[in-house]
Amino acid sequence: MNRLEKGQLSRRERQIMDIIYRLGKASAKEVQDNLPDPPSYSAVRALLATLESKGMVTHGKESRRYIYQAAINEKKARKSAIQNLLATFFEGKPQNLVAALLNEDDDSLSKDEIAEIRKLVEDKNQPAN
The missing domain is CATH 1.10.10.10 (Winged helix-like DNA-binding domain superfamily/Winged helix DNA-binding domain)
Incomplete structure (x- = not known):
């Protein structure tokens, strides 16, 4: 375990x-x-x-x-916490988390922050050189 x-x-x-x-x-x-x-x-x-x-x-x-x-590095701890968050609140689906962040009724994200998220997703989809 x-x-x-x-x-x-x-x-x-x-x-x-x-x-x-x-x-x-x-x-x-x-x-x-x-x-x-x-x-x-x-x-x-x-x-x-x-x-x-x-x-x-x-x-x-x-x-x-x-x-x-x-006893464990911060990156591993962060990944585990995110996986727990996804499993607990978002049916294990990252897209549900992103959808919650982008909820139009919630103005906690600025247009610049949303653009930055889009860029991260786009960069993730680019083939590695």
């Missing part, structure tokens, strides 16, 4: 993973300092332990501190 399939991440766990990816490695205190509306230090340690049990982070010791780093 893929490590990412062992359990989905909570909002807080995703925030912690974002911090670890951004910093490269971090102590529990550094994670706590970078969290919005941070929980207690012991709660951060518990969340890091949960992430470790899910195979998302590993730790080593530097002096007296545990230092955490990602």
Whole structure:
């Protein structure tokens, strides 16, 4: 079983993973300092332990501190999250996700952003040299 399939991440766990990816490695205190509306230090340690049990982070010791780093690369984690999003909300179909993004009733995408999406799709369809 893929490590990412062992359990989905909570909002807080995703925030912690974002911090670890951004910093490269971090102590529990550094994670706590970078969290919005941070929980207690012991709660951060518990969340890091949960992430470790899910195979998302590993730790080593530097002096007296545990230092955490990602166990899988960010690209693989992102791909797994997108696959989960597709399976959960869009029948596993990327076109359903894109259709939701391009919904005319939702003005969250500008014309420039839509043009950029079109270009990405067109570039993807071009034969490789």
